[in-house]
Amino acid sequence: MNEFLVRLYPAAYRAAHGQEIIDVHREMTADLSRPARLRADADLLAHALRVRSGLDPASPAGRFFALAAPFALAASAVECGLRVTRWYAGLVFPPGPVRAHLLFLDGAECLFMLLSLLVCVGAVIALTGRWRPGVGVAVCGLAPRPWEGSKPPGCFSTRVPPSAWRPAAGISGGAGAVRVPTRAPAPSPA
């Protein structure tokens, strides 16, 4: 298992440090329970993938993404928040009872809005101090919609960004939301 995990590192890194990492990992996981060992393996896997993708904290790209992540998260949250607001306005403002509109809702659309809401909630959690759980929630909302072509989940580095950047990201995201007025969709002529 350890050998397989280390094979995920880039060849040069593996040649230089692979055996050392295998030995340390083996020693560190020797007395662990099976679930704890799986978590340790997942951590090693994540490190290998970060090094392979050039997003490890030691690389310039990794540092850039660590700084950019709160802003990307705020931008994603604003985008999703606006979408949810427009959807809600489209539900409430047209004439007729809301219940009648709800009856004709498309399942995929509901799921899409739920995922958007998840991104907003995750961003709020992350930008108000609990970065990792917040990013986890937001990525759950972003990951099932790769067709969106918005922010790739990988850009939310696992390195916790400096806390001073998070309010700044939240404020700039909020400013973006204020600048874009939300309107209910115009009623169709029919």
Added chain:
Amino acid sequence: MSERGMQELALLLLTALANAPRHGYAIAQEVKAITDNRVVPRTGALYGALDRLLAEGLIQVEREEVVGGRARRVFALAPAGRERLEAEAERLAATAREVRRRLADGAAATA
């Protein structure tokens, strides 16, 4: 790393290397001992942090030793890392002094 506060794992790794050079597993064990088992670094997080500290010039590879036919790096605090750790210790001590002073003031006010 900025001049604000260091992330906890980085601070603990530098602390583990403050009095002696150590290899990866020994550093992890030292961090466990320092924190009374509160922080148990996993391999990926440990090597990620060590790579970052190496890239920032806060630690250095002192030597490579061969144990059981296998090479492993022995890390040591670099001069910049020692300087940074001293600054961090001073910052933490100043915060602790202020906490004690305010707690004492609060206790005196309520007495």
